[in-house]
Amino acid sequence: MKILLLGMNYASTLNSLVSGFKESGQDVSAISFEENRSIYNSFENIHCVFPDQKLSWLAYKWKTLRGTRKLYSSVKQADVIHVYSNLTLPTKYEDKLLRFLFLKVAKHKKKFITYVGSEVRIPETDFPGNPFYKKAFQNPAYEYPYESQACSFKHQRKFSELGFELISTPDTLHYISDTFFKSGKMTFHAGAASTSFHKKENPEEIRVVHAPSAPVAKGSSIIRQAMENISARHPQVNYVELQQVSNERYQELVATCDLYIDQVIWGFHGVAAIQAMALGKPVVCYLHEIPLQYIPEDHPIINSNPSTLEATIEKFILNPQLFDDTGKKSIAYYENYHSPKAVAQRLLKTYAE
Secondary structure: OEEEEEEOOHHHHHHHHHHHHHHOOOEEEEEEOOOOOOOOOOOOOOEEOOOOOOOOHHHHHHHHHHHHHHHHHHHHHOOEEEEEOOOOOOOOOHHHHHHHHHHHHOOOOEEEEEOOOOOOOOHHHHHHHOHHHHHHHOOOOOOOOOOOHHHHHHHHHHHHHOOOEEEEOOOOHHHOOOOOOOOOEEOOOOOOOOOOOOOOOOOOOEEEEEOOOOHHHHOHHHHHHHHHHHHHHOOOEEEEEOOOOOHHHHHHHHHOOOEEEOOOOOOOOOHHHHHHHHOOOOEEEOOOHHHHOOOOOOOOOEEOOOOOHHHHHHHHHHOOHHHHHHHHHHHHHHHHHHOHHHHHHHHHHHHHO
């Protein structure tokens, strides 16, 4: 089976998945048309059409042409095509080109789409049961103001009309309309973390970290206030926000932390939480009841929202053994459900159905 992965490499998910398929002995390749790649994402397993540096107009057109030719060749050779989030091509002929590739060249091939979050999130669907998200979305500084039913249905319609089947994630399934997709197939995101050994400078310190990459959407100000209150009562607690640091320093701080706080607004964890679990870290995150029903009951994620966050963290500080106990559960959960190989092997079964 020859597998082709396309779309967006958010939080290195595609890159990790390539590793998982290779580890499973599969013939896999991936192509990215992303132009502004984050330094925190890994692309070593992906063919990147565009380099990191800015190109001249002529060089850009040449790269686009070569990338499109490679895409055509790869689609033609693939047995299975799996797109993550979306696939956009830098040409005004994108719609015609995608229809040619997927409705003619790949007409009889297996094609799957997995949405990853904001591109299909429907605010009105979540507002009744998630007041924290409703408040964040109404904030003018909210980072994803385009979230809407219209945007969601546009993305769903695009790949439905191109003949794709849906493989959903636990946090996006409830946004999917049966007008476009009938499938109930499910996957978890793959994540990988640097396993380089790092030793904390002060063993008495309790280090709590959070990455405010989308401060309003993650509830970073709420997290910061809770940690300021906790640090005032417990001077051994050091709260660190992971921003404006190198990728190497980011990995080091996560590897040496005692507790990782993901987010307290959206209602589900991100890939950064997966990476923290891979390193044996307890993860605090708000898990809404809808996606919660699609993940194993024995998950180790510490479910907390803005109303309970401070008490949740303080419970660990007062009982340090919880850090080790929960960390061990984090590793086991990661290896069973989110390691690249585990995700790839489950997807292989889904592809074969």
